[in-house]
Amino acid sequence: MIEQHEDTNIWCSEIVDFVTEWRCFIRYGEILDVRQYKGAWDSKLDLRVIKSAVKDFIDAPAAYGLDFGIDRDGNMKL
Secondary structure: OOOOOOOOOOOOOOOOOEEEEEEEEEEOOEEEEEEEEEOOOOOOOHHHHHHHHHHHOOOOOOEEEEEEEEEEEOOOOO
């Protein structure tokens, strides 16, 4: 059996207990939409963090999604 995509990078992080999470939809470097999909409806999203992440993603594909969340300590994380 020949393995496909043997050079695929896999990134793992520690487990994070998010209070609220959002999914961001990006196409050609433009944020098309941000949708909350979990958690407290009154959590505050820091759009500056999202814009910075999109700008800093130099090798981004044409279209992709980013998930951001607020943890129990109030920190926004990618």
